[in-house]
Amino acid sequence: MTQIDIMVPYDNGYYQDEYMTQEEEWDRDLLLDPAWEKQQRKTFTAWCNSHLRKAGTQIENIEEDFRNGLKLMLLLEVISGERLPKPDRGKMRFHKIANVNKALEFITSKGVKLVSIGAEEIVDGNVKMTLGMIWTIILRFAIQDISVEETSAKEGLLLWCQRKTAPYRNVNVQNFHVRPLDLLLLFLLSSEDALGNLNLAFAVAEKHLDIPQMLDAEGQAACFMYHVFAGVGVAETAANRICKVLGVNQENEKLMEEYEKLASELLEWIRRTTPWLENRACERTVAEMQRKLEDFRDYRRLHKPPRVQEKCQLEINFNTLQTKLRISNRPAFMPSEGKMVSDIASAWQGLEQVEKGYEEWLLTEIRRLQRVEHLAGKFHQKATSHETWASGKEEFLTQKDYETASLMEIRALLRKHEAFESDLSAHQDRVEQIAAIAQELNELDYHGVAAVNQRCQSICDVWDHIGTLTQKRRESLERTEKLLETVEQLFLEYAKRSAPFNNWMEGAMEDLQDMFIVHSVEEVQSLVAAHEQFKATLPEADGERQAILGILQEVQKIIQSYGIRGNLTNPYSTISPEDILSKWDKVKKLVPQRDSSLQEELARQHANERLRRQFATQANLIGPWIQTRMEEIGRCSLEMGGGLEDQMTQLKQCEHVIVSYKSNIDNLEGDHQLIQESLIFDNKHTNYTMEHIRVGWELLLTTIARTINEIETQILTRDAKGITQQQMNEFRSSFNHFDRKKNGAMDTDDFRACLISMGYDLGEVEFARIMLLVDPNATGVVTFQSFIDFMTRETADTDTADQVVASFRILATDKPYILIDELRRELPCDQAEYCIARMPPYTGPGAVPGALDYTAFSTALYGESDL
Numbered sequence: 025m026t027q028i029d030i031m032v033p034y035d036n037g038y039y040q041d042e043y044m045t046q047e048e049e050w051d052r053d054l055l056l057d058p059a060w061e062k063q064q065r066k067t068f069t070a071w072c073n074s075h076l077r078k079a080g081t082q083i084e085n086i087e088e089d090f091r092n093g094l095k096l097m098l099l100l101e102v103i104s105g106e107r108l109p110k111p112d113r114g115k116m117r118f119h120k121i122a123n124v125n126k127a128l129e130f131i132t133s134k135g136v137k138l139v140s141i142g143a144e145e146i147v148d149g150n151v152k153m154t155l156g157m158i159w160t161i162i163l164r165f166a167i168q169d170i171s172v173e174e175t176s177a178k179e180g181l182l183l184w185c186q187r188k189t190a191p192y193r194n195v196n197v198q199n200f201h202v203r204p205l206d207l208l209l210l211f212l213l214s215s216e217d218a219l220g221n222l223n224l225a226f227a228v229a230e231k232h233l234d235i236p237q238m239l240d241a242e243g244q245a246a247c248f249m250y251h252v253f254a255g256v257g258v259a260e261t262a263a264n265r266i267c268k269v270l271g272v273n274q275e276n277e278k279l280m281e282e283y284e285k286l287a288s289e290l291l292e293w294i295r296r297t298t299p300w301l302e303n304r305a306c307e308r309t310v311a312e313m314q315r316k317l318e319d320f321r322d323y324r325r326l327h328k329p330p331r332v333q334e335k336c337q338l339e340i341n342f343n344t345l346q347t348k349l350r351i352s353n354r355p356a357f358m359p360s361e362g363k364m365v366s367d368i369a370s371a372w373q374g375l376e377q378v379e380k381g382y383e384e385w386l387l388t389e390i391r392r393l394q395r396v397e398h399l400a401g402k403f404h405q406k407a408t409s410h411e412t413w414a415s416g417k418e419e420f421l422t423q424k425d426y427e428t429a430s431l432m433e434i435r436a437l438l439r440k441h442e443a444f445e446s447d448l449s450a451h452q453d454r455v456e457q458i459a460a461i462a463q464e465l466n467e468l469d470y471h472g473v474a475a476v477n478q479r480c481q482s483i484c485d486v487w488d489h490i491g492t493l494t495q496k497r498r499e500s501l502e503r504t505e506k507l508l509e510t511v512e513q514l515f516l517e518y519a520k521r522s523a524p525f526n527n528w529m530e531g532a533m534e535d536l537q538d539m540f541i542v543h544s545v546e547e548v549q550s551l552v553a554a555h556e557q558f559k560a561t562l563p564e565a566d567g568e569r570q571a572i573l574g575i576l577q578e579v580q581k582i583i584q585s586y587g588i589r590g591n592l593t594n595p596y597s598t599i600s601p602e603d604i605l606s607k608w609d610k611v612k613k614l615v616p617q618r619d620s621s622l623q624e625e626l627a628r629q630h631a632n633e634r635l636r637r638q639f640a641t642q643a644n645l646i647g648p649w650i651q652t653r654m655e656e657i658g659r660c661s662l663e664m665g666g667g668l669e670d671q672m673t674q675l676k677q678c679e680h681v682i683v684s685y686k687s688n689i690d691n692l693e694g695d696h697q698l699i700q701e702s703l704i705f706d707n708k709h710t711n712y713t714m715e716h717i718r719v720g721w722e723l724l725l726t727t728i729a730r731t732i733n734e735i736e737t738q739i740l741t742r743d744a745k746g747i748t749q750q751q752m753n754e755f756r757s758s759f760n761h762f763d764r765k766k767n768g769a770m771d772t773d774d775f776r777a778c779l780i781s782m783g784y785d786l787g788e789v790e791f792a793r794i795m796l797l798v799d800p801n802a803t804g805v806v807t808f809q810s811f812i813d814f815m816t817r818e819t820a821d822t823d824t825a826d827q828v829v830a831s832f833r834i835l836a837t838d839k840p841y842i843l844i845d846e847l848r849r850e851l852p853c854d855q856a857e858y859c860i861a862r863m864p865p866y867t868g869p870g871a872v873p874g875a876l877d878y879t880a881f882s883t884a885l886y887g888e889s890d891l
Contacts, residue, residue: 061151068158071166075102086158087149093123096146100130103165107785120147128157133783136164262831263850269828270855272352273885279345280357286338287363293331294371297323301378308471310393317386317700324379324718325693335372336726339365340733347737350813351744353824353886380715387705394703396470398541403461407479409534410454414486420444421493426501436515436595438501441494443519443596448494450527455487518575519597525568526599529607532558536614543705545629552622559615569608573601632704639695640709646688647712650720653682657731658768667749668739675735679728689721734809741816755815758782759808769805825886832878841866841875 065086073082076095079102083089090096092115097108109126112119124143141160145153342365345357359365426437462480466473535558542548576594660674696714699707707713742752762770762778770778772795779786779794786794797817798810835850836842842863847856859881866875 061155064155064159065151068155068162071162072099072158075099078102087151087154090124090154091147091149092120093125093127093143093146096127097123097130100127100161103161104130104134106130109785117147131157131161131164134164136160262834265831266828266835266859267852267855269352269885270851270858272348272354274855274858276345276348276352276354276357279341279348280359283338283341283345283357284360284363286334286341287359287368290331290334290338290368291363291371294375297327298375298378301375301382308393310390310397313386313390313393317390320383320386321697321700332722332725335368336729338368340729343733343737344740347740351741355886383715390703391705392468394541396465396468398539399461399465399468400470400472400476401539403458403465403476403480405537406454406458406461406534407483409530410451410458410483413451414483414490417490418486418493421490421497433595434501439516439519440596441498441501443516443523445494445498446520447523447527448490450524455483458483514575514579515594515596518572518579518594519599521568521575522572522597522599522604525565525572526604526607528565529604529611532611533607533614536611536618540625542625542629545626545633548622548626548629552626555618555622562615566608569604572604576601632699632702635695635699635702635704636707637709639692639699640707640712642688642692642695643710643712643714643717646692646717647720649685650717650724653678653724654727657727660731668735668742668752672732672735672739675728675732679732682724682728689717692717737809738812741812747816751815752812755812756808759811769807770811771805775806775811825883828882828885829879832882836878839870840868840879841871842878843872844874844876847876 069083069086072086076082076099079098081095081098083095094111094113097111101108108130111123111126121143124146128141128143141153141157146157342357342359349355349357426434459480462476465476470476540551542551656678657675660671660678692714738752741747742749758778758781759770762774762781764774765771775795775798776786776791779791784790794814798806798814832842833839835846844860847859850856851859859878860876863876863878863881865871866877868877
C-alpha cells in the first residue's frame with residue numbers, strides 16, 4: 025500500500041503519527057493481505073454508510089462510489105457538521121478531480137497532513153489509496169479525541185474492557201484479537217465457541233445499543249463500541265466537575281456583590297454632588313464668589329480624583345466578571361436597575377457637564393461682579409460731583425436780583441447767565457454718563473440697583489428742573505437787557521474762559537482719580553500712553569491758567585488807574601482765582617499719584633505675564649507628552665511581536681512612567697492656582713487650558729487601565745480555553761489585517777472578509793447569526809475582545825448544563841433526583857451545603873421525602889430556567 029503520513033496534534037502534545045506507531049506493523053502487514061483488504065473494504069463501507077444514511081444515501085463499492093468526489097464531500101459534511109464548498113456536478117474527469125481536491129483540502133484544514141494521497145488516484149479508483157484516505161478520516165473524526173486516563177483510544181478501550189470483565193471468572197481480556205467484550209450474561213456463553221460469541225455480541229450491540237455491525241465475527245469492532253461506553257465515568261470525575269462548576273458560581277456571585285456595592289456608593293456620591301454643582305445662587309461680592317471658586321478647586325483637586333479611580337476600577341471589575349461568565353458558559357451579569365456601566369457612565373457624564381458649566385458660571389459671575397462694583401463706584405463718584413455742582417442752582421436761578429440792578433448789573437447778570445448756560449451744557453455729558461452707568465448697572469443686575477435708580481432719577485429730575493429755570497431766567501434777563509448797556513468786558517471774558525477751564529480741571533481731577541481694571545500689559549501701556557499725552561497738555565493748560573488770572577490782574581490795573589469804586593466781585597462768574605489755584609494745585613498733585621498707580625499696575629501685569637508664560641511652558645510639554653503616551657498605548661495593544669505577557673509588561677512599564685509623571689501635573693495645577701488667584705482669565709502663549717490637561721490626564725489613566733484589563737482578559741481567556749500563544753497571535757494578525765481603519769475595530773464588511781479568509785462558508789443567515797454573537801448591540805463594529813470571544817468559542821469546548829446534569833445523575837445512581845446524604849457524601853462540605861441551600865425539591869415521578877431536583881438546579885446555573 026502507498027505510504028500515508030498523518031500528523032494530527034493531540035491534547036497531550038503527541039502527534040497522531042506517534043499514535044499510529046503502535047499499529048504500523050499491523051496496518052502494513054494486513055493491507056498487503058488480500059483477505060484483510062477485503063475485510064477493510066467491508067468495514068469501511070459499513071462505517072461510511074452508518075453516516076451517509078443520515079443524509080438519505082449510501083455506497084455499494086467504496087473505490088467506485090467516491091471517484092466523482094460528491095459522496096465523499098457529503099460524508100465529510102455529515103461527520104463534521106460543517107458546509108464544504110459547492111461541488112462541481114460535471115461528469116468530466118477534471119470535475120471529479122476538483123471535487124476530491126476540495127475534500128482533501130477540507131481534511132488538511134482540520135490539522136491532518138496528507139502525503140502521497142492524490143486526487144487523481146482516488147478518481148482512478150485506487151483501492152489502497154481510497155482505503156488509506158477513509159482510515160485517515162476515521163482517525164481524525166472518530167478516534168483522535170478519544171482518551172481514557174491519558175491513554176490512546178485503543179488502550180483506553182482495552183482498559184475499560186478489563187475493568188468491566190474483572191468480576192467474571194474465566195474472563196481475561198488481554199487484546200482484541202482473541203475475544204471481544206459483550207454485554208451478555210457470560211455464564212450463558214461457551215468459552216469454546218469464540219466465533220458464535222462474537223456474532224451474538226455484534227447482533228446485541230446493533231439491536232440494543234445502536235452500534236452498526238460494520239464487521240463480522242472475524243473483524244474488529246472495538247473502536248466503534250468504545251464511543252457508546254466511553255462516556256460512562258466514575259463518581260469521582262462527576263463530583264470534580266460539580267465542584268468546579270459550583271466554585272466558579274460562588275466566585276462570580278462574590279464579584280457581583282462587590283460590583284453592586286461599589287456602583288451604589290459611586291452613584292450616591294454623584295447624586296449628592298450634582299445639586300451642589302447645579303446651584304447657581306450668586307453672591308453679592310467678589311470675595312464671596314472667590315470663596316466659592318476655592319471650594320470648587322478643592323473639589324477638583326481633593327474629592328473628585330478618588331472617584332475617578334473608583335469609576336475606572338468599577339469598569340475593570342465589570343469586564344473581568346463578564347469575561348469569567350463567558351468563559352464558564354454562564355449567562356451575562358445584569359446589575360440592578362440603574363447600576364449598569366452605561367448608567368454610571370451617563371451619570372458621570374452628567375456630573376462633568378454640570379461641573380464644566382459650574383466653573384464657567386463662577387468665572388463669569390466674578391467678572392460681572394468686578395464690573396458691577398467698578399461701575400457702582402464710578403456712578404456714586406460722578407453723582408456726588410454732579411450733585412455738588414447742582415447744589416444751590418435752583419436758588420441762584422430763582423433770585424430776582426435783576427429787578428433792582430443797574431444796566432451794568434443787568435448786563436453782568438446776563439453774561440453771568442450765559443456763562444452758566446455754557447457750564448450747564450458742559451454738564452450735559454456728565455448727566456448722560458450717569459444715566460448710562462445706571463442703565464448698565466440695571467442690565468448687570470446690581471444688587472443695589474434700586475438706590476442707584478432712585479438717585480439717578482433724582483439727578484435727572486433736578487437737571488430737568490434746572491433746565492426749565494435756566495430758560496425762564498434767560499427770558500427775564502433778555503427782557504431787561506435793552507435797559508442795561510454797561511458791562512465789564514473783562515469780567516465777562518474772565519467768566520467765559522474760567523468756566524471751561526474750571527470744567528477742564530474738574531474733568532482732569534476725575535480722570536486722574538478714575539479707577540481702572542485691566543487684564544494685560546498692553547492695556548496698562550495704553551493707559552500710560554494716554555496719561556503721557558495728558559501730561560503733554562499741561563504746559564498749554566498752565567498758559568491758559570495764567571492768561572485767565574491775567575484778566576483779573578488787568579481788571580485791578582484798570583480799577584487802580586481810573587479809581588473805580590464799588591463792588592469788586594465779578595458779576596459774571598462764581599469761579600474765584602482761589603478756586604482755580606486750588607484746583608490747579610490738586611491737579612498737579614494727582615498727576616504723580618496717577619503715575620505711581622499706573623506703574624504699580626504695569627508691574628502687576630508683568631508678573632501676570634510671567635505666570636502665563638510659566639504655565640504655558642509646562643502645558644506645552646505636558647499636552648504632547650500625554651498624546652504621545654496615548655499613541656504608545658494604542659501601538660502596544662496592536663503589536664504582535666511578543667506574547668500577551670510581554671504586552672502586559674510593556675503596559676505595566678508604561679503605567680509606571682505615567683504614574684511617575686503625576687508630579688508634573690501637580691506642579692501645573694499649582695501654577696494654575698496662582699493664575700486663578702491673580703484673576704488671569706486668558707493665556708495667548710498656549711492653546712492648552714488646565715481643563716484640557718485634566719481631561720487628557722484622566723483619559724490617559726483610564727486608557728492604560730482599560731488596555732491592561734483587556735490584555736488580562738485575553739490572558740484569562742487564553743488560559744481558560746487552552747488557546748496557545750500562536751493562536752492568539754494568529755487571531756491578532758487576522759484582526760489587525762482587516763482592521764483597515766486601525767481604530768481597534770472591524771466594520772461589518774471587514775469582519776465578513778476576515779471570516780471568509782479563515783475558511784468560513786458564509787450565507788446571509790449564518791453571517792447574521794454570527795453578528796448577533798459578536799455585536800449584540802448592533803453597533804456595526806466588531807471589537808478585538810468580541811472577535812477573541814467568538815474565535816475561542818469556535819476553537820474550544822466549555823461546560824454545559826447537560827454535562828452538569830449528567831454528572832449529578834451519576835452521583836444519584838441514575839435517579840431523577842438526589843438526596844442530601846448523597847450530596848454530602850460525594851461533594852466537599854461547603855459546596856454540598858451550597859447545593860442543598862439552592863436546589864429545589866423534586867416533585868416528579870417517584871419522589872421521596874428530601875428528594876432534590878438537580879436538573880432544575882443545573883439549568884439555572886447556565887441561565888436556562890426561571891429558578
